[in-house]
Amino acid sequence: MSDNHLFPVFFKVDRLNVLVVGGGHVGHEKVSALLSNCPTASLTIVATEFRPELTALVKDYPHVEMVQKPFSCGDLFGKDLVIAATNDHDLNVTIWEKARSCKVLINVADTPDLCDFYLGSVVQKGNLKIAISTNGKSPTIAKRLKQVLQECLPDSLDAVLEKLHLIRNRLSGDFAAKVAKLNALTDVLVEEETHKH
Known part of the structure; x- marks a missing residue:
């Protein structure tokens, strides 16, 4: 039996309400990944501060809302997925606890044990999309495999x-x-x- 018991799924993110908590480097990375896969994704980003790169990224996406404030339980209301991407471990754990109690699926960045789902490396050739997961063991390997597949698969x-x-x-x-x-x-x-x- 494989040790990787993950069940791969592809979310139709434009039909879901996604909360991202964190406006720093990791928050920018997660928002960028979501929008590159689904430009019409409905996102709410909550943070006390936003990197200029993140503000610049989302300015042309009308379905993205930026809320400058500390995280609170009410931010989870009506959300389907949550990504905790702050640089405060205790806050990330608090977000995880609140999300779990609200039955909202959560991903805590760089903390596999606190993830209901992972954001894998993605290879895309038009309508073909391949997601790669190493079960949280090595994102670096996933990124390398992405490079290999991206180059090997023909654009045709x-x-x-x-x-x-x-x-x-x-x-x-x-x-x-x-x-x-x-x-x-x-x-x-x-x-x-x-x-x-």
């Missing part, structure tokens, strides 16, 4: 996806027949690797 993959989507919509027959046809069409993606072995 997105065009292939679009064509297969059109073909799938035009295929007749039952589910099994459609799967068989699509498998035959995509054999080329794996046959080179098969011939190597």
Whole structure:
């Protein structure tokens, strides 16, 4: 059995309300990751201070609200996900405790034991998105793998996806027949690797 028991999911962040607590370097990193994956994400950022880089980043995103104040329990109201990204360990633990009591999923930056979910390294080629997790063991390895995959996967993959989507919509027959046809069409993606072995 694998030691990694994480269940990978992809959140439709534009349908969720996300709270980020922290306006420093880590907060900027998390907000940047969220917005790069979903520019229409609905975010509320609560912090006593905001880095200029963070303020500059979010100014063109109307779904992002910046609230300059200390964290309070009321900030969790109506939120679906929380990311605690302050440089105050005790405050991060407090946010975690409050989120847990409110049944809100939380990620405490750089503290795997206080995370209900991780933000993995992401590889994207158009509609294709691959998330990489090392189960919180080594974000550095995840970032390196991201670099490798980003370079190895051809940009043309997105065009292939679009064509297969059109073909799938035009295929007749039952589910099994459609799967068989699509498998035959995509054999080329794996046959080179098969011939190597």
